[in-house]
Amino acid sequence: MAEAAQSLHPSQPLKHGHSVKRHTGLMDWITTVDHKKIAILYLWAGGIFFGIGGLEAILIRIQLIKPMNTFLDAQTFNELITMHGTTMIFLGVMPVIFALMNAVIPLQIGARDVAFPFLNALGFWTFLFGGILLNLSWVMGGAPDAGWTSYTPLSSTGYSPTHGVDFYTIGLQIAGLGTLIGGINFLATIITMRAPGMSFMRMPMFAWTTFITSAIILFAFPAITVGLVLLTFDRILEANFFNVAGGGNPVLWQHIFWIFGHPEVYILILPAFGVISEVIPTFSRKRLFGYSSMVFATILIAFLGFMVWAHHMFTTGLGPVANALFSVSTMLIAVPTGIKIFNWLFTMWGGQVRFTTPNLFAAGFIPTFTMGGVTGVMLASAPADFQFHDTYFVVAHFHYVIVGGLVLGLFAGLHYWWPKMFGRMLSETLGKWTFWTFIIGFHLTFFVQHFLGLMGMQRRVFTYLPNQQFDLLNLVSTIGAMLMGVGMLIFLTNIFLTSRRPADAADDPWEDGRTLEWTIPSPPPEYNFKQTPLVRGLDAFWKEKMAGHKGMTPSEPVGSIHMPSATILPFLMSVGIFIAGLGFMFSRDEFSSSIMSFLFNNYIVTALGLLITFGSMLMRSLFDDPGWHIEPEELEGR
C-alpha cells in the first residue's frame, strides 16, 4: 500500500521526512510491530511449543500404559513431566492466549494498535528466545528434571547436577519478561486506547478479562521473577537462599513459587472465560446475561486468586490456622465462578443457540470446566487434600481446569476469530470432528485419573507395581490421550486445508457479531479502523444493527493515520538476552577447548549478549522514531 501511495506522489515523500521502509517475507515478520502480525507469530510459536508439549504428554502416557513398563527410563520420564508442564503452561497456552489478545483486543476496543507496539514485539521475541533456550536443554546435556514446580532441594545442584534446571530458571526468566511486558502493554492499551464512547462498562467481556489478566500478570510475575533469580543464584553463584546448611529454607521457594503459581492459574483461565463470554452471546443471538456481575466476578476471582496460594502447601506443614484460613479462602472462589457458569447458561436461555464449531467448544467448556471447578472446591478442604495432594486426583483436577477449561476456550476462540485473523473460515465439518475427538479423548484420559488418585496412585511416578488395580484405568487414560492427539491432527489438517482456500471471509462471517472487530474487513487493514468508531453502548455493533445501521458511526473524519515504524531492535534485544543467559549458565563449566573456557568463564559471552541488548536499547533511546503516516488518499484507495 505504501508503494502504491508513493507511486502516486513520487515527488512528495510521506509526512515525516524519513523514509518508511516496508519489509517483505521473513524480514517483515522479524521487524513487525503490527499487533495482528504479532498475534500470528504468537500463534505459530505457541502452537509449535504446544505440539512439543503434546508429544511429551503422549510419551508419558505410553510409558504409563501398563505397570513396570520400560519404554522410558526414570530420568527421562522426570525430564518429560517437567518439560511437559513447563512447556504447556509458559510456552504453549500462554502464547496462544497472547495470540488471541493481540489479534482481538485492539479491534474490540476500536484501537489502531496496542499502546506500545515496540514493546509488543519485544514481548514476543523474549518469549520465543526464552522458550527456545528452555528447549535447547534436550540437546545440551539434559532437560530439567525437578518437576515444573522445581521444589528445592531437588532442584539444587546437589540433586540435579546437570544444567537442566539452569535452562529452566534462565529460560523462564527470559520468557517471563515477555509475559510481563505483554501484560503491561495490554493494561495501558485498554486504559488509554478505547474508542470514544467505550466506557469500561461498555467493554466486551474478552477485553475485560484481558484487562484483569494483565493486572494479575503485573502482580504475579514479579514473584516468579524474584524466585527464579534466587534459584539461579543458588545454583550458579552458590548462594544459600534455599540451602538449609547455609541458613536458607526450601519451604520459602514453595511460597514464592505458589504466590506466583496460583494467580497463574487465573491468568490462564480468565481469558478463556472471556472467550466463552463472547462466543455464547454471539451464537445465542442474545446479550451476555448479567454483564456487570460477570465483570465483578472476574475482579473478585483475580483478587481472591492472590490469597489462596498456600492451598498448594497443605501437606508442607503450615499448621492448622494457616490450613483453615487457606481452605476457606479457596472455597470462596467457587462463588464468583458459579456466578459465571449460571450467567452463561442463562445467556443461552431464551436465545437461539446455533452449534457452530466455536459454540460447540463453548458448550463443551461449561460442563467440563464445572467438573474441574468442583474438584477444586474438594481440594480446598485441607483434611481431604491431605489425601488428594500429589496424587492423580490433582492431575485430573488441573487438567480439567487447564485443558477442559482453557484449551477448550482457546479452541472456541481460535475457530471464532480465525476468519478475522486470516480471512478464511475454518471448515465446520473438520471443526466438529476436532471437537468430538478431542473432548471424548479428554474425558477418557482424565476422568479415570480422579479414581487412580483416590485408589492410591501418586503423581509423577515413572511406573507402578502391578496388582494395585491401577492397570485398566491407566490403559483407558492412555487411549484417551491418543484420541486427543487425533483431535489435534484433525485441527492441523483443517488449518492446512483452509490455508489453501481463497481468503474470502466476510466482515461479519458469523452474521451475528456483536462487537467492533466484526465491523471491519477480515483480515483487517494494517490501520484497523479507517475512522475510529463511536461506541453507543455495550455490544456496539449489535446495537447499530438493531438500529438498522449497516456499520458504525465514525467519531472522526477520514484523516491521515499515524503508524509505528517496523524495527528489528526487539529481535536483537532478545537475541542478546538469549546469548547472555546461555553464557551465564555455562560460566562455571570447564570446556575441553581452552578458548571456550576463556570465553565463558570470564563472562565474555554474557557480556557480549548484554552488549547487544543494551546497545539496542541505546539505539532505541538515541534515535527518535516518530513513526509514519498513511494518508487519506491511500485509505480511499485513490
Place this chain on the structure above:
Amino acid sequence: MTAALGLILAGCGREDLSVLRPQGPAAESSFALMKLSISIMIVVLLVVFSIAAYVWIRFRRKPDQNEIPKQVEGSFKLEVLWTVIPLILVVVLAVPTVKAVFAAGNDHSDDKDAIKVKVTGHQYWWEFEYTDYGVTTAQDLVIPAGKDIAFELSTKDVLHSFWVPSLSGKMDTNPDGTVNRFSFSAPNEGVYRGKCAELCGPSHGFMEFKVKSVSSTAFEEWLASMKAPDSVLPDDPALAETFKSQCLTCHATGSMQDLSQAPNLTGIGSRESVAGILLNDDTRVDGAPVEENLKTWLHDPQSVKPGNKMPDPKDLGLSDEEIDGIAEFLAGYTLD
C-alpha cells in the same frame, strides 16, 4: 446420598491402599469430608448439567427462526440466588473442614501413651526410629494396633512425603528447621501400603514402604527381638568378613550404632519387601520369596531402583557367589 456414595466408592481399590477404603480414624476423617464434598458437588453438577441440557435442546435455533430474541440484561433475583446458594454450600463444607483441620492438628507429641516414631526420608527409602525404645528399622513400620502413633517427619536429602492412603493423609518430610509432626493410628491389625508422594528423583515411584499393624504383645515382642541380638554375621568366616567390610560400613545390624546412611538390616528376612518394591511372597502371587528378591536386588540395585545410592556390590569387588551367599544369609536373618 452420602451413605450410598460411600458404598459405591468403597468398591474402588485395594483395602490396604485405597483412600476410599479407610482403615483408621485419620483416613476416615478425610473420607468423611470427601463424601460430604462429593455429595454437594454432584448436586451442583446435576443442576448445571440439567440446565445446560435443557437450554441446548429447548433453545436450539430452528431453521426458520429469524426474529431477534429478547435481549435480557440480567435478573437481580436470579443472580442473588446463584450467589447466595453457593455461599451457603461453601459454609456447609467450610465448617466441618475447619473442625477437621484443627482435629488433625493434634499430633500427640505430648501424649505419654502414644508411640513416638521419627520418620526420616532418604532417596529412596524410609527410616523409622522408635525414640523411646532405641530401635531403628527401615521400610517396614511396625506399630501396635489401636495406639496413636506420634510421628516426627524429616528428610536427610530432598523433600519426600509420607503417605499411607488407607490410614491417613500425607505429610511432607522437610529438612531440619521445618520438621513436621502428625499422628495416626491403625485400629485393625494388618499390613498397609505406604508411598512417597513428593517427587524426589528418578525412583520416586519406587519409594514404597509398609505399615504393619500388630497386637500390643506382638509389638512388644518385636521391640524386644530388635533390641536383643548382637550383630549377626554369616557362618562362613570369609563371607562374614566381606559382609562386615563391604556392607556394614553403611548398614547397621543388631546393636550396632545406626549412622542413618543406609537401611538398618536387623531382621531383614522378616520384612514385607526388599528395597520397598520387591514384595516378599512365597506364594509368588504378588512377588517372590525373600531370598530371590534379595538376589535380584544385590546383583543389580540400579536396575531395580534407578538412581539409588547403594553401590553395586560387584563394583565393591563381590563375586556372584559372595552376593548369593549374602542374600541367603540376609534372607535367613529373621526376628524370632
